[in-house]
Amino acid sequence: MIAGYVMGQRAAARASGMGAVSDAMRGLGTVTEVDALNERVNRLLLVTEAMWTLLKKDGHTDEELTALIAELDGSDGQADNRKTTAPLTCKTCGSKVAAGLAKCQICGTATGSLPGPLDGI
Ligand SMILES: [Zn+2]
Numbered sequence: 001m002i003a004g005y006v007m008g009q010r011a012a013a014r015a016s017g018m019g020a021v022s023d024a025m026r027g028l029g030t031v032t033e034v035d036a037l038n039e040r041v042n043r044l045l046l047v048t049e050a051m052w053t054l055l056k057k058d059g060h061t062d063e064e065l066t067a068l069i070a071e072l073d074g075s076d077g078q079a080d081n082r083k084t085t086a087p088l089t090c091k092t093c094g095s096k097v098a099a100g101l102a103k104c105q106i107c108g109t110a111t112g113s114l115p116g117p118l119d120g121i
Contacts, residue, residue, distance in 0.1 A: 088113065 052065065076084050085099035092109040103110055 055065075070079070072083055073079050073081060076086075078084075087096040087098055088101075088111050089095070090097050090104040090107060090109055090111070093104060093107040095104055095106040097104050097111055100113065101111060102113065
């Protein structure tokens, strides 16, 4: 099922205008960024499919995965098919600091947040 889901997501992304966006970006000179993002998304889809294949071999089910996705999706307060992390507030200057940053981008104070295993993907 995950393979079908992944293939469906790829088809949906293409159908939703990724090609049109990419074409529009070519004129702006940012096509390499779009291409790089597409490559990262494709790589993540491959890694996700491989991980799910391994977990299914250990007896996990599509129903378990679906339930956990719904749980994680809603854990940020919104069931919107994405997981967002609220920004931190710098304890020195009060600026909002994007989640995952080790230091405040304004004053450089350490946030105290440690990088997670999926940071930087
Ligand atoms: Zn600060």
